[in-house]
Amino acid sequence: MPIDRKSIRTLLQNAKRPVLADILGKLWDLPLVEHADAIWEKPGSHPPMEKEILESFESEFCRIGLTREQAKEYCSSLQKTRILQTATHSTATEGPTFLALHYLALMGLPPRETYFVGAYSGVSFANSAWSGCLNYSNRFDLETIISSQATEFARLKRSDADRSRDSAERRISLIPGKMRDAGVFKSRIPQKLVNLQPYFAEPIRKISPTAVCGDDFTVWSSQFCTNQLRQIIPEKSLLYFDLNEVISNYLLKVLKNSSHPLHRLLFDRKIRERVLEEFPGETTFFTVEVIRKNKIRQEALIIKDEMLKSENYQIELSLEKIIHGLEKGLLCPGLFLVFTVLSFINGLTCFGSFEQVEYLAEFKRRWIKIGFLEQELVRTVNITALTSGRCVDENETVVHPLDLLLGLEWSFPENITVGELMKPLLGRLGVAV
Known part of the structure; x- marks a missing residue:
């Protein structure tokens, strides 16, 4: 069925994606290169970024090896x-959707500027990006990715055979099963990754930082993804980092300041109640790891009865307890805090995919209604900088970054429209094509 600006708007509205419907209703027929240039237009006049957020970025850049x-x-x-690009998750290797948004964003990158990818680590390893895996397509067999000499190879072969019956996508898990539902934030490199790394195919091994058991996983994954994208799209300045680490560092700095908006939000009951009148009661402020039936899993913490509570965990809503939880790496900042800090306190434009544009629009509407944060910034910050799509070849087979590293001859089609880049993704959005 042919799709135009009018029909995509209707289809997405029916799929309950009103913000995306409005955006693509305007952009569907726009040449991709024009959209790429437009999203890099400098934002209007905003107050300077907070000293604390800049210090937190600096600390994170040092943590990842700079x-x-x-x-x-x-x-x-x-x-x-x-x-910032904030659509991605912290992951060992990315897939065709993340690859598409990187190509789009880098098309418009101004000369001498850097593309910053703030990968979100506040997810479990079993998220849709499969953060603990080498992800690739069915163009390649397992032996092309990893040597049959690896100790784990027989088990990997069985898993690959099971998966091949149901999916065109392949993945090799670099983590043990007990980490599947654990959070990526503050996770450690497991022995399984260390054991498998020497058996990676040479193109993968060449860009892979040395894995040391017990070291920080998101340092390794940030360096891997930076190296991978620099190899695929050379001559561009780009840098991956852990977004949740930045916000955790930031909270440690600002929560001790009783006049800061986030201190007042968390610890001033009247302000907190006013905010929670507008934001849903299930708004996740932090996530935490719990052990349940001998398995580690991630749970969301919401505010209830002067406590932060999840299904199997609770902590007093006090400055002392939250600072302790952040210092020990027990509390991972949730989406609400991450984007309140970036977009609505510091005025950063966050490139985002189809889900992000929806929830940021809701955040903005609610912050305007509450009137607690600096209103001119909240009203003018750009929260609709859409970077989304899916990389496929002429046969509509998905293209992964690892496919390109392994020698797949394919070029990103720059001379297409925004709609043509988005079309392979429509099924995932609940739109029948």
């Missing part, structure tokens, strides 16, 4: 553009 001098230079670049 020198202090390099970290300061990158912070200066970020302060200049005030643009």
